[in-house]
Amino acid sequence: MSTVAAYAAPAPKAPLERTTIERRAVSEFDVAIDIQYSGICHSDIHQVREGWSEVPFPLVPGHEIAGVVTEVGSGVTKYAVGDRVGVGCFVDSCRRCENCRKGLEQYCAEGHTATYASTDKYGETTYGGYATGIVVDENYVVRIPDALPLDVAAPLLCAGITTYSPLRHWKAGPGSKVAVLGMGGLGHVAVKIAHAMGAEVTVLSQSLRKRDDGLRLGADHYYATSDPDTFEELDGTFDIILSTVSAPLDFGAYLKLLKTDGALVNVGLPEEPISLNLFSVVMGRRTLAGSFIGGIAETQEMLDFCAEHGVGAEIETIRAEEINTAFERVLSSDVRYRFVIDAATI
Template identity: 80%
Template sequence: MTTVAAYAAPAAKAPLERTTIERRPVGEFDILIDIKFAGICHSDIHQAREGWGEAIFPMVPGHEIAGIVSEVGPGVTKYTVGDRVGVGCLVDSCRECDNCKAGLEQYCTGGSVGTYNAIGKDGEPTYGGYAQKIVVDENFAVRIPDGLALDVAAPLLCAGITTYSPLKRWNAGPGKKVAILGMGGLGHMGVKIAHALGAEVTVLSQSLRKKDDGLKLGADHYYATSDERTFQDLRGSFDLILSTVSAPLDFNAYLSLLKSEGALVNVGAPEEPISLNLFSVIGGGKTLAGSMIGGIAETQEMLDFCAEHGFGAEIEVIPAEEINDAYERVLTSDVRYRFVIDTATI
């Protein structure tokens, strides 16, 4: 076992504090990663505060991990010491179900294992990336291309794949009109990726406060959803709307912005149930769907795509002592656009 420094929530809604955790020994197919940067995802806050249900404490959040391989097990073939790697939201799955065999480990029916707030196959809780090191099976790490700095790459392990996967699945590209709902940690990556895929991109945000940023990142249009005229002017406009918002929405209003047979896909996960008039989807044959991260192979594809197009996340690097302040700032949308922890400060 290896003892490493980490930041953990000792209980639900409690401030995170510096502590130590034990990492398992490096097994035959494991790699030990010296974590260099860890992104702060809104999911971390939901789980540390039990917004999505009962959780496991103490909790070390963090599933946007970028670092350097410092040790490999004797059976490892994919990585060597010194490789630049990342770990996202999963550290294991059953590997045997149809979804796992199809590269959809995120939908594993036999029991996927989250990077934190989960129980591993050894029966022990998993601890995430707000730590100095992590041990992970080589099959659940991905290679970070040389063209991506580790700090801007870290958020891609969740925010990048969470937006890339549905944009690819619903064929965002030339000739398609795509709206990104929300201009935050997920939304700003959605804008970059949809633009790079060749779609005509519109941002739908509560206000015009971030309009200049949105246009700079690749949006063609930017509208405020607080303005009722937006819903009149854009009615029937979009092939695809990607919602990155984690608050309850008037889905009937947003579905009205779709073309016939268009899709509204949710990657934001509100804590509260939603209400829906089914005629909003029946009329026009529209789709209301959801998407959750992506498989390991698709995550690698996303990283390579971002490197090819020369972008990572827009970040603010912080020392570990500012994690709790960062949580509060995320909740008030006071970040452009992803906090990243310099784990050397843990």
């Protein structure tokens, strides 16, 4: 066992505070990582506030982890001390079910082990990346290419794969028209990735406040959803709409923006239930779908793609003592576009 510094929420909705946590000893197939940067994801805030479900406390959030290998187990073959690596949203899965065998560990039939607020195979609660170190099985670690700075790479471990996976699955590319709904921590990465894939990209945002940013990051068009004319002008336009928002939507209105056989794919997760008139999907053979992060192999593919195309998150680096303020700023959309914690300050 080793003791590392961390920031944890001691109770639901409580401010995060500095503490120490125990990490397991490095076993045969484990990799110990010196965490250098950890991104702040909106899901961290949902979890701290128990917006989706009850979770165990104290809670150390963080599943956008970038760092350097400091120790490897005797059976490790994929990594060596000094390698630049990342850890995303989960750190284990059953490895036996059909989905795991297909590289879809995120849909593990027995349930994957989340990077934090989960119970691992040792019966211990997992703690996330708001810490100075972590120990992870080598099969759930990915390599960060040299072309990606660790700080801008960290958010790709969630925001990057969360948007890359559905864009790849629904075949975004040359000749396709992709709309990104929401221009925030997920949305701005989706714009960059869809553009790099060769799609014609449109941002749909509540206002035109971030229009210049959207166009700079690769969008071809930018529309305000607060303007009713937007929905008339764009009727039947898109092959894919990727919704990154975590608030309830008028799904009927957005489904009408799809072409026949188009897909509205949700990666944002509202805390409230949604309602839907099924005529919205039946008329036009449209699909209302969802997508959840990505498997380990696909996450590595995403990182390699981002390195090749110069795609990284737009970040604001903060000190650990600013985490609680950063949470409030995320909730008020006061960040462009992802906070990253400098783990040296923990």
